[in-house]
Amino acid sequence: ILNVEQSPQSLHVQEGDSTNFTCSFPSxxxxxxxxxxxxxxKSPEALxxxxxxxxxxxxxxxxATLNTKEGYSYLYIKGSQPEDSATYLCAAYSGGGADGxxxxxxxxxIIQP
Amino acid sequence: ETGxxxxxxxxxxxxxxxxxxxxxxxxxxxxxxxxxxxxxxxLELMFVxxxxxxxxxxxxxxxxxxxxxxxxxxxLHLHTLQPEDSALYLCASSQDGQLNTEAFFGQGTRxxxx
Numbered sequence: 408i409l410n411v412e413q414s415p416q417s418l419h420v421q422e423g424d425s426t427n428f429t430c431s432f433p434s435x436x437x438x439x440x441x442x443x444x445x446x447x448x449k450s451p452e453a454l455x456x457x458x459x460x461x462x463x464x465x466x467x468x469x470x471a472t473l474n475t476k477e478g479y480s481y482l483y484i485k486g487s488q489p490e491d492s493a494t495y496l497c498a499a500y501s502g503g504g505a506d507g508x509x510x511x512x513x514x515x516x517i518i519q520p
Numbered sequence: 521e522t523g524x525x526x527x528x529x530x531x532x533x534x535x536x537x538x539x540x541x542x543x544x545x546x547x548x549x550x551x552x553x554x555x556x557x558x559x560x561x562x563l564e565l566m567f568v569x570x571x572x573x574x575x576x577x578x579x580x581x582x583x584x585x586x587x588x589x590x591x592x593x594x595x596l597h598l599h600t601l602q603p604e605d606s607a608l609y610l611c612a613s614s615q616d617g618q619l620n621t622e623a624f625f626g627q628g629t630r631x632x633x634x
Contacts, residue, residue: 411562439620450522451610453622496563500619505575507553507565508619 430497
């Protein structure tokens with residue numbers, strides 16, 4: 408079982424500002440890194456799945472990078488909007504069929520108008 | 521809508537009751553999962569099914585019993601639960617068990633054990 412850490416635990420950002428947060432995971436036994444966005448009373452929704460060192464993925468104003476050698480991933484949000492308010496979950500998969508995804512506790516993001 | 525449907529959305533049960541949670545997906549996925557989220561804890565994996573075969577997870581108490589009758593349906597049978605089992609139970613599915621593609625989650629069942 409992996410140990411996945413996310414920081415910060417919560418974050419208040421002014422509308423229009425850009426922000427980023429971190430996910431760290433063991434660099435050994437790495438297979439894939441997932442980011443999910445989870446709004447209250449809804450389902451967690453996938454943002455990105457990354458597998459290769461140096462991967463960068465982008466979806467609109469949100470992007471993510473992956474460093475498998477040092478065991479971290481960053482999620483960036485450019486020009487935050489109120490609808491970006493959510494909990495952002497990072498999860499790592501080690502490749503073992505029995506393991507599923509190991510999640511961090513999440514970063515709770517609040518965008519202030 | 522993610523394509524994964526869970527019922528019921530909320531459940532209150534006594535410690536002597538038996539109840540079941542249901543999960544359904546019609547995404548053509550071959551792997552399904554049960555996760556538990558307790559307050560201030562990360563999502564914790566309970567069970568994995570791949571091609572309808574359960575991958576054992578020894579850390580889950582036997583009062584939780586999963587069932588996967590076919591690739592589209594997953595159940596979690598509950599009996600003689602404890603108040604500390606109160607949590608949000610999330611079902612998820614993925615194309616296969618290798619998770620190099622995204623998982624799709626249901627909205628969860630909020631369980632309260634009284």
